[in-house]
Amino acid sequence: MVLEILASIQKYVVVLLLLIAGFMWLILRKKKGEDALGKLRINRVYTIIVLMLLPYLVDTFSYFSGEIADVGKSFLTALIFLAIFIVLFKLHRKASAERIKDLKDLLKESSKHPIRYEFARKIVAPEVKILLEKEKEISKRERSLAAKNFAQEKVLQIKEKNIDNKIVRMDALKQTIDKNFSEFQDKKKALIAEFSEKRAFLGTETEGFKKRDKDVVRKETEIARKDKDLASKIEDYKKRKAELDEAVRKHNEEADKRREEILSKVKNEEMRKVKNREKELDILEAEILSMKRDVQRREKNLNPRSTMLESKEREVENRLSKIRMNESEIREELDNLKILKRDFAKDARQLKEETDQFADIKDDVESRERRIESVKESYNKKNERIKQKEAELHTVEEELYKKRKNLEALEADIAKRSKDVTTMQMRLEKKTSEAALEEGKKATDDDIGDLVSEKTFKKNGKSVKVTRRKLK
Amino acid sequence: MAIETYVLWMDVITLLFILLSLAFFVKSREYEKSMFEGSMNVLLFGFLIIFLAKIIDILEHVNNLYPSILADYGLATYVPNMVTISAVALVPLFAVCVLMAVIFARDAFEESE
Numbered sequence: 311m312v313l314e315i316l317a318s319i320q321k322y323v324v325v326l327l328l329l330i331a332g333f334m335w336l337i338l339r340k341k342k343g344e345d346a347l348g349k350l351r352i353n354r355v356y357t358i359i360v361l362m363l364l365p366y367l368v369d370t371f372s373y374f375s376g377e378i379a380d381v382g383k384s385f386l387t388a389l390i391f392l393a394i395f396i397v398l399f400k401l402h403r404k405a406s407a408e409r410i411k412d413l414k415d416l417l418k419e420s421s422k423h424p425i426r427y428e429f430a431r432k433i434v435a436p437e438v439k440i441l442l443e444k445e446k447e448i449s450k451r452e453r454s455l456a457a458k459n460f461a462q463e464k465v466l467q468i469k470e471k472n473i474d475n476k477i478v479r480m481d482a483l484k485q486t487i488d489k490n491f492s493e494f495q496d497k498k499k500a501l502i503a504e505f506s507e508k509r510a511f512l513g514t515e516t517e518g519f520k521k522r523d524k525d526v527v528r529k530e531t532e533i534a535r536k537d538k539d540l541a542s543k544i545e546d547y548k549k550r551k552a553e554l555d556e557a558v559r560k561h562n563e564e565a566d567k568r569r570e571e572i573l574s575k576v577k578n579e580e581m582r583k584v585k586n587r588e589k590e591l592d593i594l595e596a597e598i599l600s601m602k603r604d605v606q607r608r609e610k611n612l613n614p615r616s617t618m619l620e621s622k623e624r625e626v627e628n629r630l631s632k633i634r635m636n637e638s639e640i641r642e643e644l645d646n647l648k649i650l651k652r653d654f655a656k657d658a659r660q661l662k663e664e665t666d667q668f669a670d671i672k673d674d675v676e677s678r679e680r681r682i683e684s685v686k687e688s689y690n691k692k693n694e695r696i697k698q699k700e701a702e703l704h705t706v707e708e709e710l711y712k713k714r715k716n717l718e719a720l721e722a723d724i725a726k727r728s729k730d731v732t733t734m735q736m737r738l739e740k741k742t743s744e745a746a747l748e749e750g751k752k753a754t755d756d757d758i759g760d761l762v763s764e765k766t767f768k769k770n771g772k773s774v775k776v777t778r779r780k781l782k
Numbered sequence: 783m784a785i786e787t788y789v790l791w792m793d794v795i796t797l798l799f800i801l802l803s804l805a806f807f808v809k810s811r812e813y814e815k816s817m818f819e820g821s822m823n824v825l826l827f828g829f830l831i832i833f834l835a836k837i838i839d840i841l842e843h844v845n846n847l848y849p850s851i852l853a854d855y856g857l858a859t860y861v862p863n864m865v866t867i868s869a870v871a872l873v874p875l876f877a878v879c880v881l882m883a884v885i886f887a888r889d890a891f892e893e894s895e
Contacts, residue, residue, distance in 0.1 A: 317869035327877035391799035398806035
């Protein structure tokens with residue numbers, strides 16, 4: 311019972327899980343695009359497998375009867391796996407064809423396959439480099455050892471030469487000592503002979519000679535002492551010579567021994583090193599030989615096949631060359647097409663941009679035109695208003711002109727009247743002055759009239775007094 | 783009865799396709815990049831699970847249609863249990879495998895960038 315409930319729940323869980331997987335895959339597909347998904351060759355299998363949601367969806371949420379749902383489920387499952395099989399088969403065929411092509415390219419000696427280069431670059435070249443470096447190192451060491459040996463030999467030769475020189479000098483010294491000793495012996499013999507002769511001669515002489523005899527004896531004793539000394543010195547010389555000879559011999563022996571030891575040591579060391587190097591080289595040679603043998607064996611194995619394949623390869627090459635030519639042509643065409651497409655897209659983009667710009671400009675121009683029209687309208691209105699105002703202004707001006715004229719006429723009239731008044735005033739003044747003169751000084755102003763106003767102003771630099779009176 | 787026979791044959795065909803798909807899937811694995819290896823292995827495991835589930839489905843149909851065949855071999859008593867196991871464990875496991883394969887593939891794509 312529990313399992314049945316669990317089974318029914320699991321159906322929904324399956325649908326949910328597949329739904330999530332489907333959504334995730336579709337989102338990934340949308341996000342990355344077809345090109346990026348190309349990294350995974352079988353990406354279509356993933357796309358199809360998420361469709362496994364459908365049969366389980368039919369099985370779980372079907373409104374049909376159980377049998378029809380079963381049929382639908384099994385049919386959809388079969389369809390999905392058929393699609394998967396077809397996709398996988400096609401992909402496998404394509405991939406294996408590519409791989410066979412690559413392998414054929416590898417077999418070709420003439421063709422320069424990238425894997426061949428990679429093999430040469432990554433496997434053969436480092437080995438060759440290591441071997442060359444080892445060879446260089448060994449030759450360098452051999453050279454340095456030879457140089458060391460040469461230097462040591464030189465040093466030993468110099469030492470040997472020095473020792474030989476010393477021996478020569480010792481021999482010369484020995485010879486001189488022998489010579490001196492023989493000379494001394496001769497002299498001694500001569501002296502003894504002489505002394506014996508003289509003794510014999512003097513034995514018969516006087517006693518005065520006894521003293522001489524004593525001296526001679528003394529001298530003889532002295533000579534004997536000297537003789538002894540000389541003998542001891544000779545003995546010493548002999549001893550020293552023997553010692554020197556012994557020392558030289560020992561030194562020579564030691565030097566020889568040391569030289570031999572050093573030489574043997576160095577030789578052994580170098581021989582050991584050389585042997586080790588030789589061993590290493592032998593091992594490397596053996597490895598190289600085994601590799602060569604292996605390669606030869608493989609080549610031998612490949613030879614019969616290759617002879618068979620060669621004829622086929624030639625045919626295939628011919629076909630391939632044709633296909634490649636076609637491919638290159640197609641690629642060129644495709645490239646051209648791509649370029650054309652790109653240009654077309656570019657042109658289309660430009661055209662679109664231009665049309666957009668044109669539309670913008672058109673809108674702008676239309677709006678400007680509208681604005682200009684509105685401005686024109688307002689201008690016309692203003693113009694009309696100005697004309698109206700001008701007309702009004704003209705009428706006002708005319709009126710003003712008329713008023714001005716009237717005023718001018720009035721002014722002229724006033725000027726005329728004032729002139730008349732002034733002339734009348736002058737006349738009156740003249741008359742009054744004449745009357746005053748005539749009637750005398752008694753006549754008062756009251757006779758002329760009552761004083762209305764009296765003004766004093768300057769006219770042409772002269773002060774003029776004007777009095778107005780009301781005439782009686 | 784006729785419908786169940788039809789379903790049985792459909793399941794057999796499906797099983798055949800699953801088997802072929804498995805074979806070609808294994809072969810295709812050689813040509814894929816190593817970063818997708820995990821995803822592909824999980825999906826392969828899912829294929830195997832669905833293969834088993836489909837075998838159990840076929841056995842169920844065979845048991846329903848021709849009960850004597852399985853009864854002769856003494857398998858008839860196990861079939862209902864196998865069907866329950868298939869429904870409870872195998873099919874959800876297949877769904878999990880698909881989900882994990884998609885997640886691994888997504889991670890591999892993101893790592894490759």
